[in-house]
Amino acid sequence: MQTHHHPLDAATALATIAEGRYAGATHPAYANMAGPFGGVTAAALLNAVLLDPRRLADPIALTVNFCAAIANGPFEIATKLQRGGKTTQHWSMELAQNGEICATASAVCGARKPVWSHGASRPPAAPPRETLQEMSGAGRPEWVRRYAVHFIEGGLADFPRSDGNIRSPRTLAYMQDNPARPLDFLSLAALSDAFFVRIMHARGTFQPMATVSLTTYFHVVADELAAIGATPLLGEADAAIFHNGFADQTCSLWTPDGRLLANGVQITWYKE
Amino acid sequence: MQTHHHPLDAATALATIAEGRYAGATHPAYANMAGPFGGVTAAALLNAVLLDPRRLADPIALTVNFCAAIANGPFEIATKLQRGGKTTQHWSMELAQNGEICATASAVCGARKPVWSHGASRPPAAPPRETLQEMSGAGRPEWVRRYAVHFIEGGLADFPRSDGNIRSPRTLAYMQDNPARPLDFLSLAALSDAFFVRIMHARGTFQPMATVSLTTYFHVVADELAAIGATPLLGEADAAIFHNGFADQTCSLWTPDGRLLANGVQITWYKE
Numbered sequence: 001m002q003t004h005h006h007p008l009d010a011a012t013a014l015a016t017i018a019e020g021r022y023a024g025a026t027h028p029a030y031a032n033m034a035g036p037f038g039g040v041t042a043a044a045l046l047n048a049v050l051l052d053p054r055r056l057a058d059p060i061a062l063t064v065n066f067c068a069a070i071a072n073g074p075f076e077i078a079t080k081l082q083r084g085g086k087t088t089q090h091w092s093m094e095l096a097q098n099g100e101i102c103a104t105a106s107a108v109c110g111a112r113k114p115v116w117s118h119g120a121s122r123p124p125a126a127p128p129r130e131t132l133q134e135m136s137g138a139g140r141p142e143w144v145r146r147y148a149v150h151f152i153e154g155g156l157a158d159f160p161r162s163d164g165n166i167r168s169p170r171t172l173a174y175m176q177d178n179p180a181r182p183l184d185f186l187s188l189a190a191l192s193d194a195f196f197v198r199i200m201h202a203r204g205t206f207q208p209m210a211t212v213s214l215t216t217y218f219h220v221v222a223d224e225l226a227a228i229g230a231t232p233l234l235g236e237a238d239a240a241i242f243h244n245g246f247a248d249q250t251c252s253l254w255t256p257d258g259r260l261l262a263n264g265v266q267i268t269w270y271k272e
Numbered sequence: 273m274q275t276h277h278h279p280l281d282a283a284t285a286l287a288t289i290a291e292g293r294y295a296g297a298t299h300p301a302y303a304n305m306a307g308p309f310g311g312v313t314a315a316a317l318l319n320a321v322l323l324d325p326r327r328l329a330d331p332i333a334l335t336v337n338f339c340a341a342i343a344n345g346p347f348e349i350a351t352k353l354q355r356g357g358k359t360t361q362h363w364s365m366e367l368a369q370n371g372e373i374c375a376t377a378s379a380v381c382g383a384r385k386p387v388w389s390h391g392a393s394r395p396p397a398a399p400p401r402e403t404l405q406e407m408s409g410a411g412r413p414e415w416v417r418r419y420a421v422h423f424i425e426g427g428l429a430d431f432p433r434s435d436g437n438i439r440s441p442r443t444l445a446y447m448q449d450n451p452a453r454p455l456d457f458l459s460l461a462a463l464s465d466a467f468f469v470r471i472m473h474a475r476g477t478f479q480p481m482a483t484v485s486l487t488t489y490f491h492v493v494a495d496e497l498a499a500i501g502a503t504p505l506l507g508e509a510d511a512a513i514f515h516n517g518f519a520d521q522t523c524s525l526w527t528p529d530g531r532l533l534a535n536g537v538q539i540t541w542y543k544e
């Protein structure tokens with residue numbers, strides 16, 4: 001058994017059973033209220049593609065559908081290379097426990113070329129992280145303690161609230177693996193789900209809620225990530241609408257010097 | 273053979289072969305440069321779920337991965353109900369031609385309840401459509417003529433440009449099926465891909481480009497859509513980054529009185 005120095009590596013580690021079949025297990029370091037933190041499940045599903053010897057390029061897009069609660073314990077991931085072209089490969093993945101599908105996913109890998117590039121959007125203005133207080137992980141699920149979060153706007157200092165006031169669902173925060181870890185696609189996939197569900201910020205209440213589907217786009221290649229190494233990212237999350245039990249959520253992850261590494265969306269469910 | 277009064281109904285019509293197996297065909301009314309307009313392919317994939325007698329609720333999320341060029345002609349869609357709970361059903365879909373996968377997709381259907389709701393984001397300010405000029409479809413692919421587009425910002429009046437100036441990738445426009453058609457999930461799915469690929473707006477050039485993966489969230493139920501009927505929608509599209517051959521794209525679709533019906537993202541490929 002390989003030793004993993006960082007809990008994210010341990011939590012996303014997969015053993016190859018056969019081509020396109022992998023065994024993994026949930027990890028207590030990323031435990032959520034019930035079962036594992038969804039971001040690590042997303043990272044594990046992506047890792048099944050990253051480990052595949054047929055993979056020709058870095059991931060561009062990842063969509064994960066959380067179909068059912070994942071129990072703490074072992075799981076199996078099956079991958080299928082649906083179609084491969086000169087530029088892109090399309091993968092489908094399924095995560096099962098005891099033969100029951102708990103998550104489905106798709107990933108696109110794509111070969112980048114040194115063609116016209118343009119950073120159309122600029123990162124939000126943010127003060128240096130050193131001037132901000134780190135969110136306390138006390139009393140929070142274990143996975144929350146795997147992230148160093150420094151809120152700039154839209155924090156949870158007075159959460160939960162029962163004043164009935166609705167606030168902006170937007171959060172701006174520095175986010176980093178805790179302990180620090182060099183960035184890669186696994187950590188970006190997990191970070192894209194590491195923002196709290198927006199209803200907590202907008203409404204200030206804690207209630208049954210879950211990510212239903214998560215889509216993350218990567219705007220960086222492995223070599224660039226390796227050169228960036230371990231750094232806090234400036235993260236922005238927002239939501240446009242909460243409608244009768246489902247709400248959208250957006251996220252963007254920037255390097256402190258303004259390079260957009262990943263962005264995406266998720267749709268969340270809430271009970272009441 | 274059923275007669276369809278609107279080309280979108282004809283282009284997304286499916287014949288049931290067996291449970292979870294459907295036959296469809298591309299339609300000349302939605303022809304793109306090569307093969308069909310991706311938005312109608314997305315709508316056809318969604319229609320396979322909508323037609324399934326096992327479906328318990330309206331669609332919440334749709335992700336379509338365009339794996340390979342679709343040839344003009346017949347195709348087959350296979351659907352699989354991956355997991356169904358009390359609140360959500362998770363579906364996977366595959367579109368094949370001659371046994372080769374051309375697109376994969378997933379959809380989540382979800383039962384909404386009359387719980388706390390909140391329109392957190394407001395639509396962009398826009399002048400009445402009557403004050404705007406309709407985009408000409410002359411010289412454009414056939415599918416473009418299936419939409420009445422009235423640009424407010426970020427139009428294509430001087431496209432293509434070769435001045436080298438980079439503009440904002442953002443577009444604000446009224447969008448409607450042409451001829452007008454009552455809104456439903458099929459038309460929303462197609463509209464979410466009916467914005468031009470953002471590189472055309474930002475760079476002003478026409479070049480090989482394609483949508484690779486498309487994710488759309490629906491924030492409305494069928495009864496609400498039926499009550500809305502046929503109306504132009506206020507559509508906003510933008511992009512954050514164009515990086516070495518892949519670019520993101522966002523879209524939001526609002527009723528003229530400010531109800532967000534759908535939003536989502538796509539990742540696009542461009543050649544040079």
